[in-house]
Amino acid sequence: MTVMTTDRPQMERDAFEAIAMTAAREDVTLELINGRLGVKPVPDGDHGEIVMWLLERCLQQRPDLNLYPEQGLKVESCRSGRARPDGALAPVGTFAGQGEWAEPQGVLMVVEVTSHDADADRRDRVEKPAAYARAYIPVYLLVDRDARSVTVFSEPEHGTYTSAVTLSYGHTVVLPEPVGVTLDTEDLKAYVR
Template identity: 40%
Template sequence: MSVVEGRSSVLTQDEFEDLARHAIRANEALRLEFVNGKMGIKAAPDGDHGRIIAWLMQICIQSQPGMWLFPEQGLRVETYHKGNARPRAYAESGLPVYLLIDRDACEVKVHSQPDGVRYEQVTTVSFGKSVVLPDPVGIELDTEPLKDWVH
């Protein structure tokens, strides 16, 4: 690969999205990510990832009808299992609550109060304890069931 003179080595969002569309056509298992202007390969979620998201969605809907875990509603959830967590990217975007379920460390991290660069508040609890997801989510989460999805 050669560098074009006068061209930045950082991809634009549009260039990345075009590249990602081509990559998925070539290999459906390949997932690319674009963080801080750099491209990387995202680990494919395992079956437990989907079960954890469904479990959490059920809890949110029971607590607040209409809460579907969309970032537009103030919450981003990731289940981490040998992948890359990205709280800084979400803090920079101003997302109020970022929930990281880390199955390797058997803990939950709730990031809140973004200042545009990072989250000022991070609460970490081990699986089995309760943790509050602050507003706009506004629920208390019992993490005991997460023990069932540890490898």
């Protein structure tokens, strides 16, 4: 097994950005996490419905925030990684004037909804929590369609989230401060294959 680290990246950030800008196809999204090129499939209909469900709940409870879909973020140490979360919750206007890959300052929460592909386990459950914690994003919400659960990662410290709470669909999930949103996840049962 080959382990990629930022000390020996698969590719450098500038090369990744050039490829992502010119070679991305309509059926995938490219990311650079932990020095490794990642390919994320374009979301299916249920995936999109989950993101919209979450967007509506966040706007109802926190109208001062927007859930920005697919906003590119600079993540990891020295901001050398590039992630495109399914949603980035931030105060209105946070990304104004920023380019395709924005600094994560001001982002209160990132959201990932698992896709039905072979890399979902490594990407969404291992690499993304580490990358988002290293960027000191306060909350990472993982909607895991395979496990039919929601995991709330919070309290980033020294490059890792020190709290992770997992609840199955149907439970009430409290997103901690600075997010301060409560989700009744019963509706998520409608988006299970």
